[in-house]
Amino acid sequence: MSIDLTQDYFALFGLPRRYALDEGALEAAWHELQGRVHPDRHAHLSDFEKRRSMQWATRVNEGFRVLRKPLARAQYLLELAGVDAALETNTAMSPEFLMEQMEWREAVEEAREAAEVSELEDLHRRLLGHAREVRGHLAAQLDEHQDYEAAADTVRRLMFIEKLQQEIDEALLALEN
Amino acid sequence: MAYSEKVLDHYENPRNVGSFGKEEEGVATGMVGAPACGDVMKLQIKVGKDGVIEDAKFKTYGCGSAIASSSLVTEWVKGKTLDQALDIKNTQIAEELALPPVKIHCSILAEDAIKAAVADYKKKHEA
Numbered sequence: 451m452s453i454d455l456t457q458d459y460f461a462l463f464g465l466p467r468r469y470a471l472d473e474g475a476l477e478a479a480w481h482e483l484q485g486r487v488h489p490d491r492h493a494h495l496s497d498f499e500k501r502r503s504m505q506w507a508t509r510v511n512e513g514f515r516v517l518r519k520p521l522a523r524a525q526y527l528l529e530l531a532g533v534d535a536a537l538e539t540n541t542a543m544s545p546e547f548l549m550e551q552m553e554w555r556e557a558v559e560e561a562r563e564a565a566e567v568s569e570l571e572d573l574h575r576r577l578l579g580h581a582r583e584v585r586g587h588l589a590a591q592l593d594e595h596q597d598y599e600a601a602a603d604t605v606r607r608l609m610f611i612e613k614l615q616q617e618i619d620e621a622l623l624a625l626e627n
Numbered sequence: 628m629a630y631s632e633k634v635l636d637h638y639e640n641p642r643n644v645g646s647f648g649k650e651e652e653g654v655a656t657g658m659v660g661a662p663a664c665g666d667v668m669k670l671q672i673k674v675g676k677d678g679v680i681e682d683a684k685f686k687t688y689g690c691g692s693a694i695a696s697s698s699l700v701t702e703w704v705k706g707k708t709l710d711q712a713l714d715i716k717n718t719q720i721a722e723e724l725a726l727p728p729v730k731i732h733c734s735i736l737a738e739d740a741i742k743a744a745v746a747d748y749k750k751k752h753e754a
Contacts, residue, residue: 535662538661538663538735540662541659541660541661541735541739542659542739543658545658548658548659548660549658551660551667551688552658552667552669552686555667555688559688605662606662607662609662610660610662610667612665613664613665616665
């Protein structure tokens with residue numbers, strides 16, 4: 451068994467290079483690869499071969515980590531397409547989008563301060579629906595239109611949405627305790 | 628990660644938090660966001676007839692460094708002309724607050740917020 455470290459993760463797992471993903475197939479391919487490259491299976495081998503097997507196992511796990519999460523997978527597809535999502539430096543989102551984000555954050559803050567659990571749960575539900583819709587756009591941009599610039603903008607939007615989701619989860623957790 | 632004393636000071640006692648009334652004369656708004664951390668920053672400036680920034684307010688959802696960066700720039704832009712405000716660089720903000728490298732994007736956000744607010748003012752007052 452050997453794996454090609456220059457292959458991209460989709461090729462590594464034998465999956466089509468797409469955003470839409472058969473999660474079951476990814477998991478099955480991961481288990482199968484992991485079983486083959488796991489260092490414990492190579493205990494009888496030389497140090498060099500053990501090290502190499504460790505490298506393969508790391509590559510397989512890293513690939514699984516990236517492909518499993520929709521947002522990380524989308525970022526990886528952008529990377530493969532040579533498009534920089536500029537997550538650190540692109541601050542110029544549409545003002546309407548940012549205003550909307552501000553309003554969401556204010557609503558979460560208010561509900562948190564007033565300890566309104568049902569309000570937070572409602573925000574959580576609405577945000578889930580919104581996130582699903584945005585991921586739908588992302589799938590179309592990446593898989594159907596190959597419009598990577600538009601997809602990069604959607605990835606940036608999803609970063610804010612995930613952060614918001616995290617804020618709501620934290621607020622709910624804080625109120626539960 | 629430890630915050631510098633200046634960051635803590637602005638974080639605990641943020642200057643100029645809030646918003647101006649929509650109908651107030653000479654108010655312009657800059658909205659920016661940092662995808663990497665999900666921070667959102669709103670910076671408003673109130674510009675006098677002489678073209679000097681009289682007052683500034685901010686609202687930021689983000690980490691301590693983002694809040695400190697925006698709080699600091701609301702102080703810095705006051706008394707400056709629009710062009711002088713545009714001269715404020717993120718490196719100055721980062722240096723003043725002793726931001727570590729991983730928090731430099733917070734100072735970039737604050738610099739971009741000034742630019743966005745000035746652009747908004749110019750857009751409203753041209754023609």
